[in-house]
Amino acid sequence: MPFSTLSPSRRTFIALAGSAALSACGGPPTPAADDPVTRYGFTPVEGYGPLDDNGYHLPPIPPNYLEWPNRRQLVFYEGERPAGTIEIDPWAKFLYWIIGDGTAWRYPIAVGRAGLTLRGQTTIRRKEVWPGWQPTANMLRTQPEVYGPFARGVPGGLASPLGARALYLYRGGKDSYYRIHGTNDLESIGNSGSAGCIRLFNHDIIDLFDRISIPTEVSIRTLEDSQRLLGPANTPRGVELPPKIISPETIYGATEPAVDPGT
Template sequence: MATTRSGRRHFLALSCAALASACARPMEAPEPLDDVTRFGFQPVEGYGLIEDGGHIIPPVPPQYLQWPNRRQRFIYEGGDPAHSIVIDPHAKFLYYVLDDGTAWRYPIAVGRAGLSLRSTTVVRAKKEWPGWQPTANMLRTQPEVYGPFARGIPGGPASPLGARALYLYRGKRDTHYRIHGTNDLESIGNSGSAGCIRLFNHDIIHLYDLVDIPTTVYVRSAEESLRLLGPALSPRGVELPPKIISPETIYGATDIVAADGMPPDPDGVLTRLE
């Protein structure tokens, strides 16, 4: 059947209208990568990727979060006052006591310096993304380890103090003991050759927001730890061998984020200094 001129014009008008409608339709964004594809595992709740202060904190792989190595809140039976911190260097836990009879419990790593922390101290300062500098004693006793870092390490992913630090004092004197973050994930739940009291960066951020200035910090004895937790948890962990970290590795670290959202130094070797 023949098509009239008016019919052809009507057909062309409809075709152009359909084409214009199709062109005006927004292009669909690509599907975002799921966490398993992006990281190679499903992050544990509370330990996923964090963007904080212009830095990227990657998720903690599940193998480092096996019970009891994760943040938990439960009924507290230690008898310590509310809004205080309690460190158990034997069972490798830190508690923040709340005023409703519960407490947050965080798994920790305890360095040689942390093992010598026995008496009560007070948090009198706290910092986000703190820098780090070796003490005069560190430089004197282990110049081969700490000498290359005498000028200090600025705050950021390369800093041994991690995302947050709490500074412990006796009276007005800085004890040089710190409660701080780390990306040395395997150290949590164990003892190290260096360092004070270390938490996953996710946990030190959580704790930091709870702690006021001043906050009293108590340390459990081995006897108290065993009485409260029993032999299944106290003592626990092993002492890890030291890692020697080159200055080039530290000072060469940057905030450049790879395409998979992970910061440099995926092996987490930047944090055995403190």
């Protein structure tokens, strides 16, 4: 059964933000400097264009990362969860914000190893704009070559692994250290990673963030349910990507430590 939909609808941010606008001598009038095609080299996809948010500029997401079904869509909801809640399918790499009229907003996600251990029910009890990040003790112990340089934390901003927004999942009144958050790693969406929780394009986590209230219940779909609802040809999808080691010099601007552990 194919994925349902109502409508078809940097390589890093640094690379995009630093790309030079094309120019020409003579000939037709030169497009305005703020024209996205001139500035970024492609026509932005609706809903994923240039975005100024709380003092930060997000470039448009290149269309090759948004090939169907890797974009936000209003879909017929095939699950059984109630309106006003979230259901995460870590196998098909989707997050559903359920509307209650038989539809849901479906967001493509990336799922880290930690995200695949998420089971059952959790509750969003906290939400933050441009949050800082700090690796957990377990991350530092198991992958020191990846996370050691960031042990003191990464301040909130464009370099933060939590991206533009973070939703904090609690279980039994305690922080589970699982997060639903944004990412700069565009390639990861629709795939699995060696670390991290549930990641969305920054444009999508901003959209989702504005829709939910506190608290919001979150359910995790099993592989059996994913295949029952979407069909084995559609799930699981994606590949597991290796960890990316980034030099601290490309991350640290401000050096204030983050206060929130975990992704």
